[in-house]
Amino acid sequence: MNVAPRLNYHSLRSQKARFSVRFGKAWHLLTGVLSCGLLLLGVWSLFKHGAAGWLLIGLSGPLIMLAIWWEKDLKTAEISKNPQTIDDVMAADVLGKLSPQPTPKDVALAVAGTRAGLFLAVRLGVTPNLLQNIASENPADIEAIWQTAIEIWQETASPKITGAVLAAAIVKQLPQHDALLANMKIDFQDVMEGIRWYERSKELIEQRKVKPLRTGGIARDWSFGYTPLLSRFAQNISAQVSGGIMATKLDMHNSVLEQMLATFSSGGRQNVTLVGADGAGKTTVVAAFAEMLIDGYKGVPRHLLYQQVFMLDASSLVSSASGRGDLENLVTMIINEAYLSKNVILCLDNAQLFFEEGVGSVDLSNVLLPILEAGRLRMILAMDEQRFLQISQMKPQLAHALNTIAIRPTDEAGTMKIMRDQLFFFEAQYRVAYMYQALAEAYRVGDRYVQDLAMPGKALKILESAASCAQNGLVTAQSVDDAIEKTLGIKISTANTGDEREKLLN
Known part of the structure; x- marks a missing residue:
């Protein structure tokens, strides 16, 4: 264009x-x-x-x-459908404040009061004062600003040239912008990601506004069975996510969700086994799937609409039974209740604990295997990757009965996108705002020091704990370091001795 x-x-x-x-x-x-x-x-x-x-x-x-x-x-x-000049593609909240012959400083002043400009100020620290201090007052420099803004707009695929795009253009026109941004612990590529983050935030808000919820009416649940045991021993994931503030469905999980819909729509075995390391996103996938069904998303087959996902935690279920016989009877009654209700998909979290003998686990293969092979009850199983491989070697018949879907840990780009989407929950819960630098720092320290989880779980765990270290309601990179210090007892910036390094890495 x-x-x-x-x-x-x-x-x-x-x-x-x-x-x-x-x-x-x-x-x-x-x-x-x-x-x-x-x-x-x-x-x-x-x-x-x-x-x-x-x-x-x-x-x-x-x-x-x-x-x-x-x-x-x-x-x-x-x-405009056929844009000729920059005013044809500029956001109205900036365009309406410009004079006939604006200078770069006039543009900085116009950007200051816009949502996009304020977003960049809070998230990356590119504040209105900073822009006004570095912007030129020479009208002859404005064409370079316009040209840079057009290039950034096209590269980020933004719908319009917003205040964030113009702010980035003003920064880029500064000869020493790399040094300036380095002092803020970011680079210009991070500024570009900030623009994409702003547009993604608007997209999520608009999706929530226009999402057509086909709730099934007031008698949706009355037409199904009574579930006292499930209400006692399981979490109703569907009730937790239905009509929530923001969608739990992430772009990273689209292919997995499509596989789950295809499996439960087929005539084969009605089970899905999510296999992945802790923190890779198995629970998030289950929540997103539950939301799709209960809120009547477009594309969900008719026979799956309004099905409710109940999650059983294997460790708590094992601890609640006094013996093996009691546990087998309890599990059998829960499964029968789920089947008779006609609208329940049963999810077994930490399912490996039901298929092996050990401390806190009981082998119930004799109870669960016939149900999985028959395929009459829809089930979702979530298993740790290593434990699943061990169980598959010991019980090949069980492995053959399961429809497995691998949940892989995300890379840095994928983790950053997931963190940006999940921040809505953290910010609403803890009443704080996260800077971009905090996300980057959470990924860095999480990847290096948190060993019991995979990405994105590592970074999300650190981000959530950093909320308690916010400064004036703002979570910065320093807040993340402070959270690690409280958790591990070591300052990251001064982890120089051999003992400290060994503690952090192990």
Whole structure:
């Protein structure tokens, strides 16, 4: 797309942008209230005073039209279909604040009050003051800013040239921008990732707004069986995720979820075994699958809609039974209850504990294997990778009965994306905001020092613990280091002695 680095101040889109900035949300709300008030007053007057009511109804018309114009056109400010100049693709909240011949400093001032600009300030530390201090006051430099912004917009595949894109362009035009960003513990590629993070955040929010939930009506659960044992010994994952604040479904897990839908839609064995290291995301996949079914996502087969996923934790179930016989009876009753209810998919977490003898585990293969082979009850099993391989060697018949799906640990790029998506939960729960530097530091120290989990679990565990070390509600890279210090008892920055290194690595 060939867009000229030139601002057309008098274009129709520029004029609309200036009007929308001046009109603002407050005036939009006032217009809506006035139009509704005049309309209601007009209807009342129509019955009381006749023709006077028509006058009031007529006066409400222009206000209603203005409110609709704002909602359908000015608020969204879609880019031009055939953009020629930069104003055709610039976000209205920035475009509406620019003068006919802006300088880079004017652009920095316009960016300061936008959501995208504030996002970059909070997440990466590229603050309005920083931008104004480094921006030029020479109008001749503006073309270079426009050209850089267009290049960044195209490289990041952003819908529009937002305040974040313009902020990045101002930073990049500084000759010493690498040194400046290095002092902030980031580089320019991190700034680019910050722009993608902003667009991803908007996408998730919009998905939640428009997601059509086909809940099945008030009698959805009344048509199925009573489940007292499941309610006592299992977690209803579907109830926990249904209609939540943000979706648990991650792009990284799309292929796994498609495999699960295909397995449960086939006529074969109705089980899925998720095999992966602790922290690789098995529980997240189960939660995402439960949300797809209970909230009626598009693409879910009709016979799977509104099925509820109950998760049994093997370790707690084993500890609750007084003996082997009691445990076998309890598991049998739970399975029968799940089957008779007709709408339950049973999930066994730490399922390896049901297939081997040892401390905290009991071999119930004689109970579970016939059920898995028959395929009458839909089941999801989550197993540790190494333990699954051991069990497969000892019980080849069991391994043959399972439909396995591998959950692999994520690389750095995948882990960063998952962390960015999961931050909505952490920030809502702990009322903090995470900087990009905190995410990068969590990956670095997690990959190096946390040995009992795989990625992304390592990094997510550290991020969550870092919330308690937030400074004025902001979780920084230092907050992550402080959390590691509290957990391991060692300062990462001063881990120089042999004993300290050995403690951190083991």
